[in-house]
Amino acid sequence: MKEKMKRHNHDPFAVEQEEWRKRQIKGRLKQILTISSPIFILLLWEFLSRTEIVDPRFFPPPTEIVGTFLVMGTSGELFDHIGISLFRIFAGFLLGVIPAVILGLIMGLYSPVRHFFSPLIMALMPIPTLALLPIILIIFGVGEVSKIVTIAGSVFFPVIINTVAGVVNIDRIYLDVAKNYGADSKNYFFKIALPGSLPVMLEGIQMGQAIALLTIVAAEMMGANSGIGYLIWTSYKAFLLKEMYVGLVLISFFGYLFSLILRGFQNKLLPWR
Amino acid sequence: MVNSKISIRHLTKVFYKKGNSVTALKDISMDVKDGEFICLIGPSGCGKTTLLRILADLEKPSIGDFTIDQRKEGRPLQSMVFQERGVIPWLTVEENVAFGLKMRHLPKSVIKERTAYYLEKVGLDRFAKLYPKELSGGMKQRVSIARAFANDPEILLMDEPFAALDEQNKFILQEELLSIWAETKKTVLFITHSIDEALLLSDRILLMSTQPGQIIDEKVIDLPRPRNMEQVRADPVMAKHFVDIWNHLHDEVQSSRVKG
Numbered sequence: 001m002k003e004k005m006k007r008h009n010h011d012p013f014a015v016e017q018e019e020w021r022k023r024q025i026k027g028r029l030k031q032i033l034t035i036s037s038p039i040f041i042l043l044l045w046e047f048l049s050r051t052e053i054v055d056p057r058f059f060p061p062p063t064e065i066v067g068t069f070l071v072m073g074t075s076g077e078l079f080d081h082i083g084i085s086l087f088r089i090f091a092g093f094l095l096g097v098i099p100a101v102i103l104g105l106i107m108g109l110y111s112p113v114r115h116f117f118s119p120l121i122m123a124l125m126p127i128p129t130l131a132l133l134p135i136i137l138i139i140f141g142v143g144e145v146s147k148i149v150t151i152a153g154s155v156f157f158p159v160i161i162n163t164v165a166g167v168v169n170i171d172r173i174y175l176d177v178a179k180n181y182g183a184d185s186k187n188y189f190f191k192i193a194l195p196g197s198l199p200v201m202l203e204g205i206q207m208g209q210a211i212a213l214l215t216i217v218a219a220e221m222m223g224a225n226s227g228i229g230y231l232i233w234t235s236y237k238a239f240l241l242k243e244m245y246v247g248l249v250l251i252s253f254f255g256y257l258f259s260l261i262l263r264g265f266q267n268k269l270l271p272w273r
Numbered sequence: 274m275v276n277s278k279i280s281i282r283h284l285t286k287v288f289y290k291k292g293n294s295v296t297a298l299k300d301i302s303m304d305v306k307d308g309e310f311i312c313l314i315g316p317s318g319c320g321k322t323t324l325l326r327i328l329a330d331l332e333k334p335s336i337g338d339f340t341i342d343q344r345k346e347g348r349p350l351q352s353m354v355f356q357e358r359g360v361i362p363w364l365t366v367e368e369n370v371a372f373g374l375k376m377r378h379l380p381k382s383v384i385k386e387r388t389a390y391y392l393e394k395v396g397l398d399r400f401a402k403l404y405p406k407e408l409s410g411g412m413k414q415r416v417s418i419a420r421a422f423a424n425d426p427e428i429l430l431m432d433e434p435f436a437a438l439d440e441q442n443k444f445i446l447q448e449e450l451l452s453i454w455a456e457t458k459k460t461v462l463f464i465t466h467s468i469d470e471a472l473l474l475s476d477r478i479l480l481m482s483t484q485p486g487q488i489i490d491e492k493v494i495d496l497p498r499p500r501n502m503e504q505v506r507a508d509p510v511m512a513k514h515f516v517d518i519w520n521h522l523h524d525e526v527q528s529s530r531v532k533g
């Protein structure tokens with residue numbers, strides 16, 4: 001016991017420095033683990049496919065998918081598909097998010113409005129917008145509008161529900177502070193309701209973003225002649241599986257990218273968290 | 274009373290619930306003089322917070338009424354010092370202190386000047402641009418106090434503002450509060466459950482009964498100002514007041530146990 005204490009006591013800085021270094025190494029190890037899982041899967045896939053343990057016709061090796069991507073890229077057609085899909089995602093996303101945020105804030109602030117609309121939203125939410133695609137196609141035709149509306153429809157629900165929850169769950173004490181210090185309704189909206197509900201609202205928008213991607217692929221598979229979803233579907237039907245995988249990887253890439261962008265926004269918009 | 278700042282007449286508050294309604298306050302009548310520092314002491318649940326919330330216009334009395342005398346046109350009637358949690362997390366320290374002034378759409382220059390003045394008063398000028406998450410409990414409470422004083426109301430309402438602080442911080446904040454108060458001569462209604470705190474701060478201590486809350490006694494504290502805790506502790510009259518109030522609280526709690 002005595003010996004141990006002596007050993008540890010010789011230089012507090014050295015001891016702490018050692019501790020600090022251990023923490024650094026641990027942190028780096030975690031980072032390595034985070035990037036190692038996709039790399040591991042890709043290597044395993046490459047190996048299994050090359051050795052034909054799995055059928056390379058169904059699971060072509062990742063390196064060949066990359067090669068296909070480069071070939072498709074040079075033809076320029078691929079970027080047309082990406083461009084049109086991104087346009088639909090952005091337009092549909094905005095068309096869903098903006099009304100959801102506005103109506104959500106109003107519902108959160110005025111309980112009669114909330115009580116009036118809640119049952120409608122609860123009843124409509126479980127219906128997948130994709131199941132309504134036939135009707136949407138009848139109403140809006142086969143053009144761009146129908147895809148945008150489909151995405152907007154699926155983005156709308158998580159955003160509105162989170163926005164309402166965000167407003168309703170603002171700590172009562174802030175409402176008291178606002179009232180006690182004489183906030184008018186405009187100030188109440190911009191200084192209390194909007195910033196107070198923003199964290200939960202942004203979580204909903206993050207969810208909406210993920211749903212927008214899921215929806216675009218399915219919608220383009222069902223009723224489109226362009227876009228990443230269309231590319232996946234036609235490649236699959238023509239048994240061009242490498243091309244199909246290029247489409248899948250693109251979706252995964254954009255999903256990840258959008259999440260990162262939204263996280264960045266979140267940190268910018270919520271400096272007080 | 275002719276020149277009273279706050280006058281409350283036969284005020285009763287019932288919280289109605291089917292089956293078990295609560296009479297939180299029963300027939301409260303009282304007057305507070307301009308510039309007086311009043312502490313309210315009573316067993317917990319006796320309606321202190323309810324009384325303050327009624328004066329703050331956050332709750333309506335069931336019957337009875339009250340008036341707060343407005344001496345200056347455009348001045349808000351009252352401002353509340355909320356607990357730590359009342360500091361708004363998405364506003365910076367500065368914006369929190371300026372909150373009341375901004376809500377009243379005062380000229381920018383006035384807002385700036387008064388905010389800076391009170392930030393300096395409570396020693397937070399260096400922290401003006403920080404968000405509350407970076408502040409300690411004591412600093413948050415300073416923000417709350419600065420916000421109320423900067424608003425320049427006719428009266429100040431404080432509901433156990435220091436209850437959550439450690440002793441050290443409590444002493445410092447009590448002294449700071451007294452120094453700002455001495456300068457502004459505001460009328461203050463202050464709730465506390467600390468007898469020491471009440472003796473240190475008050476001109477007058479009002480003692481409340483258990484539920485239904487009534488004001489059943491008062492103690493005039495005429496210890497000269499400026500005071501500090503040592504003087505309060507050393508003064509034999511204060512020692513007697515302490516014991517009296519202690520016994521009062523003890524009796525009230527006992528009697529409510531017997532009743533309940």
Ligand SMILES: Nc1ncnc2c1ncn2[C@@H]1O[C@H](COP(=O)(O)OP(=O)(O)O)[C@@H](O)[C@H]1O
Nearest residue numbers: 288295297316317318319320321322323324484
């Ligand atoms: N909004 C409310 N609804 C129902 N009962 C309440 C409400 N606010 C306070 N009460 C009741 O009124 C009584 C007095 O509460 P309060 O004023 O908070 O007491 P104190 O601040 O003295 O501890 C308590 O019995 C409490 O349960």
Ligand SMILES: [Mg+2]
Nearest residue numbers: 321322323432
């Ligand atoms: Mg209370």
